[in-house]
Amino acid sequence: MQEGVHMIQINKKEVDIGHFPDGTLLLKEKLTTAQAGGREEVEIRWNYENNEELLAVYFLTKHIRAAGFDNIVLNMPYIPNARQDRVKNEEDVFTLKYFAEMINSLAFREVRVLDAHSNVSLALIDRVKQDTPQKYIEKVILEIEKNTGRKPLMFYPDEGAGKRYSGMIALPYCFGIKKRDWNTGEIKGLSVAGEIGLVEGSDVLIVDDICSFGGTFIRSAEALAALGAENIYLFVSHCEEAVLKGKLCACSHIKQIYTTDSIFRERGNAKIKVFELENER
Numbered sequence: 456m457q458e459g460v461h462m463i464q465i466n467k468k469e470v471d472i473g474h475f476p477d478g479t480l481l482l483k484e485k486l487t488t489a490q491a492g493g494r495e496e497v498e499i500r501w502n503y504e505n506n507e508e509l510l511a512v513y514f515l516t517k518h519i520r521a522a523g524f525d526n527i528v529l530n531m532p533y534i535p536n537a538r539q540d541r542v543k544n545e546e547d548v549f550t551l552k553y554f555a556e557m558i559n560s561l562a563f564r565e566v567r568v569l570d571a572h573s574n575v576s577l578a579l580i581d582r583v584k585q586d587t588p589q590k591y592i593e594k595v596i597l598e599i600e601k602n603t604g605r606k607p608l609m610f611y612p613d614e615g616a617g618k619r620y621s622g623m624i625a626l627p628y629c630f631g632i633k634k635r636d637w638n639t640g641e642i643k644g645l646s647v648a649g650e651i652g653l654v655e656g657s658d659v660l661i662v663d664d665i666c667s668f669g670g671t672f673i674r675s676a677e678a679l680a681a682l683g684a685e686n687i688y689l690f691v692s693h694c695e696e697a698v699l700k701g702k703l704c705a706c707s708h709i710k711q712i713y714t715t716d717s718i719f720r721e722r723g724n725a726k727i728k729v730f731e732l733e734n735e736r
Contacts (some may be wrong), residue, residue, distance in 0.1 A: 527563050539551045574588065596660065610732065687709050690714070
């Protein structure tokens with residue numbers, strides 16, 4: 456595991472996740488009122504890495520409640536299974552729905568998330584509160600302005616992202632129109648709409664919620680470069696480590712990638728700058 460926030464913390468203290476010889480979880484956690492900050496409130500911070508952690512969160516929450524703590528908050532910046540927010544065929548398993556049911560069964564006082572992939576996630580999780588990535592996007596804008604002497608033009612890869620982020624960031628923007636194969640989900644092409652006349656000679660900041668291999672952003676950067684964009688940057692709230700296996704980091708059109716440590720652990724790639732998430736509570 457790389458430096459940064461550990462996968463599961465209770466009141467900012469790392470939980471040691473061990474295993475018995477048969478592979479089942481071995482967990483130890485002792486809480487006192489003093490450890491709970493005198494408020495008898497317990498915060499579980501879960502920076503997702505794998506599905507086994509869900510079982511650990513379940514066991515730990517049950518253990519904490521059995522110890523007499525009922526005021527428990529789950530801080531879960533990234534929502535696992537959020538991509539499976541709908542089913543198209545009978546054989547599709549609605550994993551997001553069943554994940555949410557498992558979280559809801561633990562009756563957290565509040566569930567904190569960052570920039571959910573879709574509103575379906577927010578609708579399925581009880582007592583959820585969403586934090587926006589605005590402060591991190593603004594940090595990127597300030598860094599770009601410091602380096603170039605001007606604010607960037609914003610670019611959102613689709614209309615949904617445009618509606619989501621343009622209300623946070625009061626800067627001119629363009630957005631993408633994707634050409635998708637709806638059978639495979641593969642993006643076949645992308646065109647630029649909006650204030651296209653501002654692209655030529657501009658620095659452009661692409662913003663979206665999540666990145667896997669980065670195909671959408673490569674296509675976005677290519678389309679922007681073709682319109683004359685000078686420097687292109689990318690911010691995503693959640694960056695899967697699959698990005699390191701794709702072609703995004705090698706894309707010559709994108710100068711710098713920014714993300715948070717919600718799910719990205721790697722610190723060895725100079726092209727990716729990682730912001731440590733701040734506790735909003």
